[in-house]
Amino acid sequence: MVGTGGPVPTFSVWDYVVFFGTIVGTAGIGLFQAIRSRKESSTEEFLLGGRQMTAIPVAMSLTASFMSGITVIGTPAEAYRFGIAFWLFGFSYAIMSVVTAEIFVPLFYRLGITSAYEYLEMRFSRPIRIIGTSMYIIQTALYTGLVIYAPALALNQITGLDLWGVLVATGVVCIVYCTLGGLKAVIWTDVLQMVIMLAGFVAVIARGAVLKGGLGKIWEDASEGGRLVAFDFDPDPLKRHTFWTIVVGGSIMWVSIYSINQSQVQRYISCKTLGHAKMSLYVNMVGLWTTVSLAMFSGLTMYSVYKDCDPISNGDVATSDQMLPYLVMDILADYPGIPGLFVAAAYSGTLSTVSSSINALVAVTVEDFIFPVFKNLTAKQITWMNMGLSVFFGALCIGMAGVASMMGSVLQAALSIFGMISGPLLGLYLLGMLFRTSNSIGGIVGMLLGLVLTLWVGIGAQLYPPGNDKTNPLSFNTTNCNVKPPTNFTTALPSTSPATLTTLADVRPPLADSWYSLSYLYFSVLGTLVTIVSGLLVSIITGGCKQDKLSSNLFVRRSDLLCFKFRTESKKVYMTEKAARDDNLGVHNSAYTDFDVKMKNLEQISKL
Known part of the structure; x- marks a missing residue:
């Protein structure tokens, strides 16, 4: 009986047919884009889609890039365990979209960059650019490993497929269409994957509503179980989720993800005009609202089904991240193909994120490490290099999935990684x-100090997790559990359970219940503020007020705000940059944007 454990x-x-059909279709888009663009093999085409993308597909790609398998698996489990406080991230998404x-x-x-970290060299120095790029590569490899691990765990839970076999297959599929199709393949597969991901949520909610007697009954059960309490205005920074940690901390964290993360920057600068680039972020905001709402309601559906028999307490699943796959097989197994659609949804979210990460890692490696050293590469050499790097980073991300398996809850672990590393980087950009007044010395000292502090608190929190008084898990019961397995069912518990870091509960240091218990959403706030404040102080001490005059193009302008010009200024800027590249770089054509050329043309561009 459904819901009794x-x-x-x-x-x-049929589930396998639906699942594998989706994967083949995804890879087919990459092949199609490779064939379609076979005569346009420049780096700009491969990494930026020729800067001719429009707002809607880019917006869906932006949403899919970080609404990954972690969202499909982890967010409903969050609602099941802690209630709908996570829904407040809707405010964070709105603030992030406007700021970005x-x-x-x-x-x-305006600067016509390919790598987001080019700005750091323009504004500060090349060593800071290299440090920033290196931080991004480490962060992205760790995060992508976690993204690969999440749906592999789900597949292992409900299919019995080998965990590491699924991990490797995920990486291989992404490598194929990233290597062959470049950014266009990534964006258009993201569009398909976003649709499938949302369809998976809808299937779970619809079936749950039928079983429970309507959406109103699900909402009523959630209310009785204390799952609808969202607005906690307690200012305590040690509490995991409050209004302030989510809206303040979450906003800064998501700004650090969307504003300076190469995976996202690469998308909106691929738009053909500034207006399309801005619009893609506002449409993306609606996509984020839709996704988190469906994910939250899927979690409430899960609670309504299992309110009298918690599968975790009953030993039916090993971790909360296996809850949604367990629910799917429990309530949808009578509809062949629908469980396959759900797994395809989780898997699609992963493919979109992994492919985005691989493409972005290739972009920053090429722009920040290879082109400055090897300036005479032919177009053919550059093409083969891009493909080779796609394979290398795909393999690296598969390897990092092993590290990710030791980080506990996938949702919190993923956001913690961004907070620890992106926070100091965001502070550096804002500086x-x-x-x-800020100069190179202040920038590097501020960023490193911010990074040290965020890593200290983040790693400490991983070793000494906060107690229940700070995380506030809600109650469960097993009063209606049926532990006798029906004869026609087989046990679907994972053959490989996720490893977690050992909790050093018996030797907790004094900082464990104070500093290490800081909400993970404040990691980015800490890194950003420490970087800005210390960077400004060091800059003033080291002569930042007396440095040479800097181009106004390197700073935020009042004219940048609320300015939608779809066919004028942004197009002129891009065409001027492209002409400068073509005139000055000869054999590279649009494959490489030379740093000196950009700096010389900044003032000319600003007059357009």
Whole structure:
């Protein structure tokens, strides 16, 4: 009987057909884009889609890039365990979209960059650019490993497929269409994957509503179980989720993800005009709202089904991240192909994120490490190099999945990684964009100090997790559990359970219940503020007020704000940059944007 615990069915033949059909279709888009663009093999085409993308597909790609398998698996489990406080991230998404679209996009688009970290050299120095790029590569490899691990765990739970076999297959599929199709393949597969991901949520909610007697009954059960309490205004920074940690901490964290993360920057600068680039972020905001709402309601559906028999307490699943796959097989097994659609949804979210990460890692490696050293590469050499790097980073991300398996809850672990590394980087960018006084010495000292502090608190929190008084898990019961397995079902528990770091509960240091218990959403706030404040102080001490006059193009302008010009300024800027590249770089054509050429043309561009 549904919702009473015990083993659940495994995949049927039709589930496998639907699942593998989706994967083949995804890879087919990459092949199609490779064939379609075979005569346009420049680096700009491979990494930026020729800068001719429009707002809607880019917006869906932006949403899919970080609404990954972690969202499909982890967010409903969050609602099941802690309630709908996570829904408050809708405020964070809105703040992030406005800040990124009106402050960061105009500046990056005006400079005509390919790598987001080119700005750090323009504003500060090459060593800072190298450090920033290296931090991004480490962060992205770790995060992508976690993204690969999440749906592999789900597949292992409900199909019995080997965990590491699924991990490798994920990486291989992404490598294929990233290597062959470049950014266009990534964006258009993201569009398909976003649709499939949302369809998976809808299937779970619809079936749950039928079983429980309507959406109103699900909402009523969630209310009785305390799952609808969202607004906690307690200012305690040690509490995991409150209104302030989510809206303040979450906003800064998501700004650090969307404004300076190469995976996202690469998308909106691929738009053909500044207006399309800005609009893609606002459409993306709606996509984020839709995704998190469906994910949250899927979690409430899960609670309504299992309110009298918690599968975790009953031993039916090993971790909360296996809850949604367990639910799917419990309530949808009678509909062949639908469980396959759900797994395809989780897997699609992963493919979109992994492919985005691989493409972005190739972009920053080429722009920040290879082209400055090897300036005479032919177009053919560059093409083969891009493909080779796609394979290398795909393999690296598969390897990092092993590390990710030791980080506990996939949702919190993923956001913690961004907070620890992206926070100091965001502080560095704001230091350069908003304060003319800041210099290279202040920038590097501020960023490193911010990074040390965020890594200290983040790693400490991983070793000494906060107690229940700070995380506030809600109650469960097993009063209606049926532990006798039906004879026609097979046990679907994972053959490989996720490893977790050992909790050193018996030797907790004094900082464990204070500093290490800081909400993970404040990691980015800490890194950003420490970087800005210390960077400004060091800059003033080291002569930042007396440095040479800097180009106004390197700073945020009032004219950047709320300025939608779809066919004028942004197009002129891009065409001027392209002409400068073509005239000065000869054999490279649009494959490589030379740093000196950009700097010489900044003032000319600003007059357009």
